[in-house]
Structure formats: structure tokens, C-alpha cells
Amino acid sequence: MKPDIILADVLAKKHTFTLPLNYQHPIAEQIQIFARELCSLENKDKKLPYLVFFQGGPGFAAMRPASNSGWIRRALKEYRVLLLDQRGTGLSTPINHLSLKHLDPVAQADYLSHFRADNIVRDAEAIRAQLCPADKWAILGQSFGGFCVLHYLSAAPQGISEAYITGGIPSLTRSADDVYLATYQRVLAKNKQFFQRFHDAQHLATRLAKHLCEHEVYLATGEQLTVEMLQLLGINIGMEQGPESVYYLLEQALIDTASGVEVNPLFLNHFGQLLDYNTNPIFAMLHEAIYCQHSASQWAAHRVRKNFPAFNYQVGKALLFTGEMIYPWMFDQFSHLMPLKAAAEILAHKADWPALYNLEQLAKNRVPVAAAIYSEDMFVEMQYSLETAQQVGRLKYWLTSEYEHNGIRMDGERILDKLISLNRGQSLR
Template identity: 70%
Template sequence: MKSDLTFAGLKAIKHSFSLPLDYAKPEGEQIKVFARELVSPENQGKSLPYLVFFQGGPGFGAIRPAANGGWIKRALKEFRVLLLDQRGTGLSSPVSYLSLNHINSEEQAQYLTHFRADNIIRDAEAIRAQLCPNEKWSILGQSFGGFCVLKYLNDAPHGLKEAYITGGIPSLTRHADEVYQATYKRVLAKNQDFFKRFSDAQTLITRLAEHVSKHEVRIATGERLTVEMLQLLGLNIGMEQGPESVYYLLEQALIETESGTQVNPLFLAQFCQQLDFNTNPIFALLHESIYCQSSASNWSAQRVRSQFNQFNYEAGKPFLFTGEMVYPWFFEQFTNLKPLKHAANLLAEKSDWSQLYDLDTLAHNQVPVAAAIYSEDMFVEMNYSLETAKRVGELKYWLTSEYEHNGIRMDGEHILDRLIALNRGEQLR
């Protein structure tokens, strides 16, 4: 099924595909997978190759562009862009406690095992077979989308002409524990940068932490605001313009009223907008599994945190933000995650996850790959990315300190242009 429309000066075609939940049972339960195709007005009548975009996450739908800008503007010069809502996200049979409440926890966990990168790639290949069965296409992955690119190179390189990665080259072999040990160190460094840059921020966040520790404060979605929740704002300090947004939020957090110090309702509303755990449950449910190969995560981030006691806030200690870590208490404090608590524990205990990567296959890769590796990336360990880059055939990379993790969102036209030139051996324009 498809439908056409025009917005932001671009031609957009909406595609919906019925695909197997479990590719081992192709005639079994089906899910819907949505993709939005974009083409520039001047290229509408031309037969152009596809560039498929894999969104970061896991658990987030593809971007919804409002204008012809950034990396999309560069891509549309020579491609039709396909924005894929990965299964379980956006308009692709979205996962939520509501969509899963008709089955028990064991069935929920089993259902969710089908939402890793392996099946995202199977979906993409099934879609390619319908849209352009006799052609290879190009792919671009940001963050977790880069993990999907590596999985595509591993599982179905025959479908690819070229590949691009921004901020998302994973380790091919390291356990989740090693990943989080490196990540906590990076988050510590970002905290140091943040509190040095905004000299009164430690005072602001400490006052707020002390207040919510002593008073029952409810955020706009109804949950009680805890210190642990406040620490999650650290997701933003590793992004371009993220530190500013966090600081401006803290500036307005507490107000003085006739009844004494209160938390500003504006803060409570904007705080919810900074966190996606209630609206994008796959992130919390499956984030640690993206590192799992024949092993269980067993709540890796929570266990590794015991090695970094600096993050355990106590009165009189400096406050520190956390980063892209998922903790079991999410399923006790976030309203929309509470019904999925048992399923989350079953997924954390699952030890028979399939292997994601075959080292020999990737070493002999023939698909041209160009990657942007951000040396200051809080979310992806640079040294692990460089380690992987050496193990993947035909992978060229651009190592830069110019951007944070979301660089493609801030300067996408330049970044993609540079990667295309790198991949094709062209001079930079």
C-alpha cells in the first residue's frame, strides 16, 4: 500500500508493507512496516537509486522532516530517500504497553526478541525486493542506525551499493559490561565539561535534588520526580546544543512562592519533553540487547555503575548526570513501563541471543563504507569504533572532534557530502 503527498516542497510517498514478525515462520503473524519515500521536485520524473536511512535508538521512528534541509537536502541531489520506521516504532506496528497488554509477560518478552537489528535488516531486504528488486541501494545509519548498517553488511551485502555511518560504529565482540565501563568514563568527562562551563549549574542542580528528595514532586506525566530521574537529563549533555538546553531548564527549576520554594510547573512540563522512556519503550526494553551475542546483559549498566560510585548521589556529594544507560528502576518509576517490568527482566536474563556479527564476513566486505567517528562522542566509545574500523573491509573513516553525537542533525549536509566524497574517492567540494 502506498499514498502520495507533497510537503516542504518535496514529493513524499507513504509505503506500508506487511512483513513476518518471525522470518523463520513467514506465513505466521504479520506486522506492518512503514517507510516514507522522499524525492525533490526536479527529480520526480527521474529513475534515481534509493538511500535508506536507519534512525538511532533503538526504538525511535524515522525523522519527520519539515523542510528540505540538512543531510536530506544533500541526499536528494542524487537519491530517492527512504525513511524507514524500524519495526515497533513510528507507524511500524508500534510497541507500547497498550499493544502488548493482551499477552502475558513471557509472551511479551518472546515477541520483543524479534525487534533487534537482525530483523530490521530482514525487513529492509524484504522492502527492497518490492521497491527495486533488481537494484542495489545505498544506506545511511546514525547511532544505532550505524549498528544496523554493520548488520546489513554482515547479513545481506548483496543488497548494497554503498554504506554510510555517522556516530555509530559498534564493537563487534565486546560484552555490554565493557561498553558501559567505557561509557561511564565518557559521561564523567562530559559532566566535568558541563559543570566547568556553567559555573553555577552544580548549585542549581544540587538545590533541586535536595528539594525533590524532601518533597513529593510530580512531573507533568504524573510520576514522582526522583533524583535518579533528574540524573537522566545527562542524555542531553552529550548532544550539540544539549548542555545549553539542560542549563536553561535548571535555571528555571525552582521558584519562590508564598508557600515557600516550589518546583516550577514549566520545568515539570519541559522535563518530560527531554525524556522518551514513556513514549518509546523499546529503548528501555532492548537497549542493552544491542550488545548481546550469546550472553545476557543482566542489567549491565546497573551492575557496572557499582564501579563508579561518583554517580550515586548523596547529600554533600557533587551531583552527576548519567547518560545513555538503562536501569531496572525505570520499570518501577515510569508509568508506561511499569506493565512491562517482568518482560524487561526476562529480556535482561536472556542468554541465548544470536550472534550479530561474523568477523570473517566483515573482514572480506566489498561494499564501500564511509563513516564519521566523533572523537568526543559520549555515546559511542571512539577506541571501540576505531577497533571495529580496522576489522571491516572497505571501510574508510573520518575522525573528527568538530561534532557531538548528533552532528548529522546539526550539520548534516556537510557531513554527508564529505562522506560521499570519501566513499567515492572524490575531492571535497
């Protein structure tokens, strides 16, 4: 296959694989899975093992690299890197309101039920059988990608030589309710840090929220901007450089005009760039399902929020941002989620999700696993990660307060180098 891109000193190749939608019926409907293979030019003629990257999400495509930098730079010293667009994302038979509009809600929900970690791993093993059937490969999972790694170790450890996880060790047994009871508290802590750091941010946020309660304001995409939507910006305050992005956006939110105070058009355009619900519907449709094993989520984040009334804004009160939570009202307010509302309801009440983790297999795991656990992570409860670490054989972890959830994006070369050293019994530098 000819290369399609040469970046700096990196050779990139495109791969497309035709695979079953439902592996229980492999000759029925097929989907396309896309992966981009990277190799350094100096290693292009060498037979190197693969390192497969599982992106965070669910519902986000693999990164589109622009240079040989970050964790990729470290990986390419000894691997060929395979950036997998998980099913339904990127160039892998993408899912959106248009691609699903020919199906009724029941059929939409049934179709989407095949897009969790179990089938993402089945895709990976099918791809391995085509690319390097005689060889094992290494895997790296960021955030939700860590869920995929642990399922891979449960279901097909024979295909893995070594595994790495960054910011994504889930509980193996806890419910979505347990997850949100813990993460809402982490979101409260991040709010406190944010408003202490930016001393006028609370004034800016509550002034904007009050304006939205008193005026109809519409985003550039045509949706009415509500206070609930505004609170969703909080998903960014748990990321490296995210608090700055939110603060600078709030600074420019309201402007004085001859007609009075108005919401800045610049704010209305940039607001959507910090949220992905319209463009990545799998994230909203299946986010709670990633925690479900033989149970239904029943809108867990929405129900658990009742235990944290501080998030319920009222005029005259302080505004708090929410985090990585999905709410049923989002399917009434985001234009590209509205056509999927009925399917989302079905998925929220689906109780027959299969188990994702084989506790017995994980306990006797022999694949070397190294994980970075971020103690200040807003998205993944540290205590649950440590709990899981004790349940997985040969899992070593590096616990650090240096990074937020997206640390691998900010300092990936150092993080991956530390994990490789940890997996191979070398001292951390």
C-alpha cells in the same frame, strides 16, 4: 501511488509493507512496516537509486522532515530517500504498554526479541525485494542505525551499493559491560565540561536534588520525580545544543512562593520532553540487548555503575548526570514502563541472543563504507569504533572533534557530502 505531501521542492510518498514478525515462521503473525519515500521535484521522473535511512535508537521512528534541508537535501541530489520506521516504531505496528497488554510477560519478552537489528535488516531486504528487486540500494545509519548497517553488511551485502555511518560504529565483539566501562568515563568527562561551562549549574542541580530528597514532587504525568530520574537528563549533555537545554531547564526548576520553595510547574511539564522512556519503550527494553551475542546483559549499566560511585548522589554532595544507560528501577518509576517490568527482567537475563556480526564476511567486505567517527562522542567509545574500522573491509572513516553524537541533525548536509566524497575516493573538502 499518489503523493501525500509536497514539502518545498520535495515529493513524499507513503509505503506500508506487510511482513513477518518472525522470519523463521514467515506465514505466522504479520506486522506492518511503514516507510516514507522522498524525491526532489526536479528528479521525480528520473530513475534514481534509493538511499535507506536507519534511525538511531533502538526504538525511535524515522525523522518527519519539514523541509528540504540537512542531509536529506544532499541525498536528494542523487537518490530517492527511504525513511524507514523500524519495526515497533512510528507507524510500523508500534510497541507500547497498550499494544502489549494482551500478552503475559513471557509472551511480551518473546515478541520483543524479534525487534533487534537482525530483523530490522530482514525487513529492509524484504522491502527492497518489493520496491526495486533488480537493484541494490545505498544505506545510511545514524547511531544505532550504524549497528543495523554493519549487520546488513554481514547478512545481506548483495543488496547494498554503498554504506554510510554517522556516530554509530559499534564493537563487533565486546560485551555490554565493556561498553559501559568506557562510556561511564565519557559521561564523567561530559559532566566536567558541563559544570565548568555553566558555573552555577552545580548549585542549581544539587539544590534541586536536595529538594527532591526532602519533598514529594510529581511530574505532570503523575510520576514522582526522583533524583535518579533527574540524573537521566544527562543523556542530553552529549548532544549538540543539549547542554543548553538542560541548563535552561535547571535555571527555572525552583521558585519562591508564599508557601516556600516549590518546583516550578513549567519545569515539571518540560522535564518529560527531554526524556523518551515513557513514549519509546523499546529503547528501555532492548537497549542493552543491542550489544548481546550469545550472552545476557543482566542489567549491565546498573552493575557497572558500582565502579563509578561518584554517580550515587547524597545530600551535601555534588550531583552528576548519567548518560545513555538503562536501569531496572526505571521500570518501577516510569508509568508506561511499569506494566513491562517482568518482561524487561526476562529480556535482561536472556542469554540465547543470536550473533549480529559475521566477522569473516565483514573482513572481506567489498561494499564501499564511509563513516564519521566523533572523537568526543559520549555515546560511542571512539577506540572501539576505530577497532571495528580495522575489522571491516573497504571501510574509510573521517575522525573529527567538530560534532557531538547528533552531528548529522545539526550539520547533515556537510557531513553526508564529506562521506560521499570519501566513499568515492574524492578529497575531503
